[in-house]
Amino acid sequence: MENVEKLILIRFGEIHLKGQNRPYFENMLQRRIREAVAFYEGARVSRHDGRYFVRGAEHNPEVIEKICRVFGVHSVCPAVQMPKDSFEDICEMACELMKDEKGSFKVHARRSDKRYPMGSPEIAAKVGEAVLNANENLHVDIKNPDTRLEVEIRDKAFLYSKVYMARGGMPVGSNGKAYVLLSGGIDSPVAAYMTAKRGVHIDAVHFDSPPYTSARSRQKVIDLAKLLTDYCGSIRLHIVPFTEIQQEIYEKCPDEELTILMRRSMMRIAQAIAIEGNGTALVTGESIGQVASQTLESLASTNDVCALPVIRPLICFDKSEIMEVARDIGTYETSILPYEDCCTVFVPRHPKTHPKIEDVRKSEENVDFAALEARAMEQATFMDLHLGDSHEVEQY
Amino acid sequence: MIYLDNSATTHARAEVIETVNDAMQKFWINPSAAYAQALDVEKALDGARRTVLRSIGGAQAGTVVFTGGGTEGDNLSIIGAANARRAHFNHIITTAIEHPAVLRTVEFLERSGFDVTVLPVNEKGCVIPEQVAEAVREDTCIVSVMHVNNEVGSVNDIAAIAEAVKAKNPNTYVHVDAVQAYLRVPVELAKTKIDLYSASAHKVHGPKGVGFLFIRKGVKLDGVQLGGGQEMGLRSGTQNVPGILGFAKAVELWDPADNDRMRGLKEKLFAEISSRLDGVRRNGPSAEESAPHVLNVGFTGVRAETLLHALEDKDVLVATGSACSSKHRKVSFVLDQMGVPESHIGGSIRLSFGIFNTEDDIVPAAEAIASAVTLLRRFKAR
Structure with missing residues (x-):
């Protein structure tokens, strides 16, 4: 057979639903897919007739894996493209693709070329018959097949039997920009991932407390941000020195309010950085009741300093559910490295679980937060991390 | 450094x-x-x-x-x-x-x-x-x-x-x-x-x-x-x-005379630290009984790991014996075995000498340690 090509066929999800804005989302998604496969020399991305195609990479599993991480993609199928005029050839190819399969199967056909001489049910039936005759280990099951062979008649014919489910969502960059407070723990990377999944571009803010935290704990946060680039694309990571603020709070404020005052200061700084960078929301990994600073009253108290919306994707997740996502996206192993929290000095013995906003505001008057926070922001540094940087993170 | x-x-x-x-x-x-x-x-x-x-x-x-x-x-x-x-x-x-x-x-x-x-x-x-x-x-x-x-x-x-x-x-x-x-x-x-x-x-x-x-x-x-x-x-x-x-x-x-020189530096450093700070304890054997190059010192009111990082910032590199984490406050098993008191065990660092250390290292090192310990003690865990 001539003009047969192996390629990757990409089906997309929610952006189908977009009306007038659909081209905007489609172009954005195409750009994201192009970035994701850029590491593979020769891979070309095109869009046609409601599908994206990656040519020049055959069925390379790494390319497929990377595309599966692009938000907005519904599923990825290693497919064969061939001319559609000879139906015999199509049947022959179908038999070839199915020759090693066992158990039940069905053929599903789709025809966007309505001039094609056969209707979809007829195509499915004929191809199915050919496959059944060629492979004695197969039988037909329309309802629950082990293998589903897809035949799509478009400008060419496309055949595939394997479908890799991607993560859905919306292409990153299609829904504005938010700033995640990235701590180095398990939760905040998951929160960043989930927000990016809705098409939000993510930048990150990390608070660093040397000498209470070490160079390794800072590196861990950088590594987490690198791992997130697989899903989020480029991330600008801001690192804010926070020791002085913690020390001032410690010396001048009630012990049981240390954490809540610290959180408020962090939110104020993150918000200022976000506004400066044209971000329109903050993201945190908070979950109701997980720790003292995440009771509803504590959340109200930290929320009190924010004018920007605070996205809390994990707010109703159990810890075990968060850990499951962290494992799935590959940040868990790095998050549990034991460098974080080597500072116990600034953790109150008995943190307030039901802080009153008025009390907290009053305590805040003891410290010149405006000046301290301005200085911390002046001393803050940032680094830009890009898609592909996850390769630099060693995980065992 | x-x-x-x-x-x-x-x-x-x-x-x-x-x-x-x-x-x-x-x-x-x-x-x-x-x-x-x-x-x-x-x-x-x-x-x-x-x-x-x-x-x-x-x-x-x-x-x-x-x-x-x-x-x-x-x-x-x-x-x-x-x-x-x-x-x-x-x-x-x-x-x-x-x-x-x-x-x-x-x-x-x-x-x-x-x-x-x-x-x-x-x-x-x-x-x-x-x-x-x-x-x-x-x-x-x-x-x-x-x-x-x-x-x-x-x-x-x-x-x-x-x-x-x-x-x-x-x-x-x-x-x-x-x-x-x-x-x-x-x-x-x-x-x-x-x-x-x-x-x-x-x-x-x-x-x-x-x-x-x-x-x-x-x-x-x-x-x-x-x-x-x-x-x-x-x-x-x-x-x-x-x-x-x-x-x-x-x-x-290797010059055996270096061993005596290291011992001299070690003792001088301990003296310089002790003269600048209270709450200092020499862990382990006395000066004469110990190896020429290792000095383990405990400080009250600091955590060894924090002190180490504070010193790294001053380009003074030391070690802690004890691995620590906030959840499992593991203290050095060796120091524990030797009966080092609770007040000092969490703030113990090891200072060890080599042939490239000189007299010039001692006072700056002692000053760096004294200033770091003094600062950290202001914020010791309540």
Whole structure:
């Protein structure tokens, strides 16, 4: 057979639903897919007739894996493209693709070329018959097949039997920009991932407390941000020195309010950085009741300093559910490295679980937060991390 | 930079670096090859072997096998002896304050069926020879005792321990982990009953990835790393010729006068720290009883790890003995064993000296420590 090509066929999800804005989302998604496969020399991305195609990479599993991480993609199928005029050839190819399969199967056909001489049910039936005759280990099951062979008649014919489910969502960059407070723990990377999944571009803010935290704990946060680039694309990571603020709070404020005052200061700084960078929301990994600073009253108290919306994707997740996502996206192993929290000095013995906003505001008057926070922001540094940087993170 | 972590590793001497470089150019032929050209390399290795043997007063008493470092020498001694003699000897003795290279190895053998006795140490961090002898049984395969403890610098009387063990059971092997002690606390192995003595090059300003194990004549070990049979079958694998020659160079250049100089610096540093701060405690043995290069100091009201990072910011590099995490506040097992009080144990750091430390390091180091401790004490955990 001539003009047969192996390629990757990409089906997309929610952006189908977009009306007038659909081209905007489609172009954005195409750009994201192009970035994701850029590491593979020769891979070309095109869009046609409601599908994206990656040519020049055959069925390379790494390319497929990377595309599966692009938000907005519904599923990825290693497919064969061939001319559609000879139906015999199509049947022959179908038999070839199915020759090693066992158990039940069905053929599903789709025809966007309505001039094609056969209707979809007829195509499915004929191809199915050919496959059944060629492979004695197969039988037909329309309802629950082990293998589903897809035949799509478009400008060419496309055949595939394997479908890799991607993560859905919306292409990153299609829904504005938010700033995640990235701590180095398990939760905040998951929160960043989930927000990016809705098409939000993510930048990150990390608070660093040397000498209470070490160079390794800072590196861990950088590594987490690198791992997130697989899903989020480029991330600008801001690192804010926070020791002085913690020390001032410690010396001048009630012990049981240390954490809540610290959180408020962090939110104020993150918000200022976000506004400066044209971000329109903050993201945190908070979950109701997980720790003292995440009771509803504590959340109200930290929320009190924010004018920007605070996205809390994990707010109703159990810890075990968060850990499951962290494992799935590959940040868990790095998050549990034991460098974080080597500072116990600034953790109150008995943190307030039901802080009153008025009390907290009053305590805040003891410290010149405006000046301290301005200085911390002046001393803050940032680094830009890009898609592909996850390769630099060693995980065992 | 003021480097006070020479027990972790040392900066190689310039002559050592040059020797390694030269060896990579001139002695790259495989020393085991059959052609005549390999003989020069083999001879160079044997020269290095004699140098090392001389440095421990071990000539005639036994030989040395070059290893990949201290951990490997410890593993080879203990696992090698256990494997060679497990038919009749099923008991191993060690002490509570050994390096993990010994402790993990002994635990490994315990899981495979050996009986293990772990002896406690006194407040100076030492084991008493009589106590060791008391634990020795008819089936004791090996006693493994460190010469100098890596955290506090306590010095065991290894000659007396070997003497006592052999008096009780002449068939029990005595292994000494001398990684911290080698060259700093001199030995004459021929005059002792020590059977196995392991050390590492990079602790004495040599290259990393090289060490040696002294083996007394008649001691039977099974090789642990198996292969082409190099190093008398005890350590297969083509020898690290540049590393070994660099090691020998470091040994040749070691000046015993440096030991006294380091001891002087150490005492001066302790005095300078003590004069600037209250709540300072010297952990472990007294000045005269300790190894020349290790000083362990506890400070009240600070956490060692935070102090370490505060000092790194001032370019003063030190070590903590204790790994810590907020959830499991593990304090140093060694310090705990020695009865260091709770008030000081969490704030204990190790300062260790090498040949490149000078008088000029001392006052700036003491000042850096004093100012960091003073600052951190303002914010101590309530």
